[in-house]
Amino acid sequence: MLKIDNVNLSFKNFSLKNISISLDDNDTLVILGKSGSGKTLLLETIAGKYEHAGSIILNDKALHKVKACERKVSLVYQNFALFPFLNVFENIIFASKIKKIDKNIYTKKAEYLLERLGITHLKQSPIHKLSGGEKQRISLARALMRKSDILLLDEPLSALDYISKDSAKKLIKDLILEYKIMTILVTHDLEECEYFADKVAFMKNGSISRIIDINSYKKMKREEVLNEYI
Structure with a gap:
């Protein structure tokens, strides 16, 4: 509540x-x-x-x-606030990696979210090549990585x-x-x-x-x- x-x-x-x-x-x-x-x-x-x-x-x-x-608390900004110097997968796992969460755990969760949001094919893509809709899905995936x-x-x-x-x-x-x-x-x-x-x-x-x-x-x-x- x-x-x-x-x-x-x-x-x-x-x-x-x-x-x-x-x-x-x-x-x-x-x-x-x-x-x-x-x-x-x-x-x-x-x-x-x-x-x-x-x-x-x-x-x-x-x-x-x-x-x-x-x-x-997870906040998804209107402009997505993704890191331009990281690729899609690196953006999604960034916070988990910084917090030193077990790599196997966060990798499995990130892979699930990539598949669930239909962006597995973008896993290694640079952010600047993505459409607005693709950036939004990555931003959502990053937010949902947190518990x-x-x-x-x-x-x-x-x-x-x-x-x-x-x-x-x-x-x-x-x-x-x-x-x-x-x-x-x-x-x-x-x-x-x-x-x-x-x-x-x-x-x-x-x-x-x-x-x-x-x-x-x-x-x-x-x-x-x-x-x-x-």
């Missing part, structure tokens, strides 16, 4: 204000907000990039007292073309269900929201106005939804 209580943060000329969220195991929360509303900053705060006021409790562990590298309690997805479909989006959308949802992992996904796309969400949070100017379940969201008119976060 995730419980965020009254988190406040000032960063440059922007602030997160009084953020409170409760999320059950295996739930997916979609945060709807336009660009610049603070969605990415919130994900980075949960992942441990910034100090903040308030508390973040994940499965009874106070994350605000834990270093980022020790948090069981995380929560997956944070920052606009995971925004860099993909229309044709790639449909297959990527299904793949992401299938992986969330397969790994039974609590997920927070941020987007400004209403269709993506309805496809992924168990709960929906509306974010505007660094604040979350309200959180509702997906059934309540589906009953809202499009204009009502847009008014919540634009």
